[in-house]
Amino acid sequence: MKKKAIGILLSALCAAFVFTGCGLLPFQEDVPFTKQETPKAEVMPSATPVPEAEPTEEPQQEPVEETSGGGEQNEGSPLEQARLMATQYDYDGAIELLKGQPDYESNSDMQAAVSEFENTKATCVEYPLEQITHVFYHTLIKDTGKAFDGDSDEPGYNQVMTTVDEFNKITQIMYDKGYVLVSPHDMASVNEDGTMTRGRIMLPPGKIPFVLSQDDVSYYHYMDGDGFARRLVLDENGEVKCEYIEDDGSVSVGDYDMVPLIDSFIKEHPDFSYHGRKGILAMTGYNGVLGYRTDIAYKTGENLQPDQKEFLDSHPDFNFDDEVQRATVVAEAMKANGWEFASHTWGHRNATTSSPEELQADNERWEANVAPILGKTDMIIFAFGADIGDWQGYNMDNSKFAYYKSRGYNYYCNVDSNQYWVQITDQYFRQGRRNLDGYRMYYNPEMLSDLFDVSEVWDASRPTPVPPM
Numbered sequence: 476m477k478k479k480a481i482g483i484l485l486s487a488l489c490a491a492f493v494f495t496g497c498g499l500l501p502f503q504e505d506v507p508f509t510k511q512e513t514p515k516a517e518v519m520p521s522a523t524p525v526p527e528a529e530p531t532e533e534p535q536q537e538p539v540e541e542t543s544g545g546g547e548q549n550e551g552s553p554l555e556q557a558r559l560m561a562t563q564y565d566y567d568g569a570i571e572l573l574k575g576q577p578d579y580e581s582n583s584d585m586q587a588a589v590s591e592f593e594n595t596k597a598t599c600v601e602y603p604l605e606q607i608t609h610v611f612y613h614t615l616i617k618d619t620g621k622a623f624d625g626d627s628d629e630p631g632y633n634q635v636m637t638t639v640d641e642f643n644k645i646t647q648i649m650y651d652k653g654y655v656l657v658s659p660h661d662m663a664s665v666n667e668d669g670t671m672t673r674g675r676i677m678l679p680p681g682k683i684p685f686v687l688s689q690d691d692v693s694y695y696h697y698m699d700g701d702g703f704a705r706r707l708v709l710d711e712n713g714e715v716k717c718e719y720i721e722d723d724g725s726v727s728v729g730d731y732d733m734v735p736l737i738d739s740f741i742k743e744h745p746d747f748s749y750h751g752r753k754g755i756l757a758m759t760g761y762n763g764v765l766g767y768r769t770d771i772a773y774k775t776g777e778n779l780q781p782d783q784k785e786f787l788d789s790h791p792d793f794n795f796d797d798e799v800q801r802a803t804v805v806a807e808a809m810k811a812n813g814w815e816f817a818s819h820t821w822g823h824r825n826a827t828t829s830s831p832e833e834l835q836a837d838n839e840r841w842e843a844n845v846a847p848i849l850g851k852t853d854m855i856i857f858a859f860g861a862d863i864g865d866w867q868g869y870n871m872d873n874s875k876f877a878y879y880k881s882r883g884y885n886y887y888c889n890v891d892s893n894q895y896w897v898q899i900t901d902q903y904f905r906q907g908r909r910n911l912d913g914y915r916m917y918y919n920p921e922m923l924s925d926l927f928d929v930s931e932v933w934d935a936s937r938p939t940p941v942p943p944m
């Protein structure tokens with residue numbers, strides 16, 4: 476195993492770094508990795524609030540057309556487009572599209588569709604925002620034989636990861652129960668002056684909105700050879716897929732992680748998505764993004780961790796600019812198709828225990844190295860679930876909140892085991908997230924019973940007992 480050669484330090488580091496999970500141990504001591512860095516030397520504090528980050532490398536090709544919502548919405552005739560929009564509960568958009576057609580007044584099919592959409596819209600009810608649940612996963616396990624192979628990483632994978640098989644079953648069950656993917660941006664919107672306004676989610680009776688996110692979609696070096704995808708790529712149709720390295724070294728392209736799995740599922744079941752929404756990816760930057768080694772350290776060669784050095788040594792043809800460009804193209808395709816990105820901090824920082832200065836230095840790294848690829852985001856999904864305030868809420872006396880707010884962050888997610896936990900004020904949006912992983916399924920199946928029955932989704936290839944935290 477490659478990672479065993481890297482040594483004990485790395486194993487210990489990985490264990491602390493990721494396997495404590497995003498929030499499973501919210502007050503986890505900070506990790507050695509971030510203590511070794513010298514972030515302040517590299518960051519340039521800016522006096523300009525909330526800059527719109529521009530990509531440092533313009534993608535040379537546009538893989539997909541930009542759309543206002545779901546990528547599929549621009550395909551087909553206006554009537555087909557409108558039907559898809561209505562299927563995704565965007566009745567106003569569908570009606571407006573048809574009424575804007577030059578031949579609308581003479582087209583009885585379009586008129587009939589508009590009246591059908593209006594009738595369905597009239598049946599919709601406003602869903603209570605404070606009762607919207609948010610579930611999250613880590614990178615999904617494609618090959619359980621490799622993830623659960625008895626090596627030192629197995630306990631962590633067993634605790635905080637979910638298998639592709641489990642994910643597919645959960646998704647189908649939630650769809651069958653009426654769950655519909657929405658975004659925090661549907662639940663609250665940001666006004667020009669930085670204040671926030673509550674949103675309105677209108678759905679047919681029986682439909683249940685929920686938010687979906689996935690953490691650490693970096694395909695970290697330590698996961699190499701352990702049964703996970705290598706990176707996200709665009710296939711020949713411009714669709715986002717996973718690359719997976721087979722045992723013989725050949726590369727398979729397919730639905731091996733959440734993004735392509737959800738894309739495919741919604742293609743088949745468009746009514747699983749509200750207005751074309753997909754999910755949110757909570758992204759660090761220290762190992763790059765989406766499986767691309769895009770952090771500046773891979774270019775400068777400075778402050779490299781052993782696994783980063785090993786990667787560069789074993790890839791003499793590595794081209795940093797190409798890597799950034801390819802990641803940017805994938806991120807653009809994802810955003811055009813309904814996906815969103817959040818900061819998970821650059822260095823997987825514990826925001827509870829980090830000082831305001833440390834969080835500022837970390838965020839400057841995110842803005843410098845990650846935002847140019849994924850785009851500026853107004854959302855933070857806290858690593859370890861470690862929040863910058865307690866349940867009572869944030870105010871400007873909280874210097875961490877004041878800083879993040881000044882940088883344009885308005886949506887904040889921690890980890891909370893309650894069915895739902897939502898706080899919306901005129902200054903920020905907060906939501907708790909629930910981990911759907913081995914640990915929760917094994918130890919607290921009753922806490923997931925509103926979503927699915929664990930006995931119907933549990934992957935029998937998991938070693939039991941799942942190790943306690």
Ligand SMILES: [Zn+2]
Binds near residue numbers: 497690691819823859
């Ligand atoms: Zn995380």
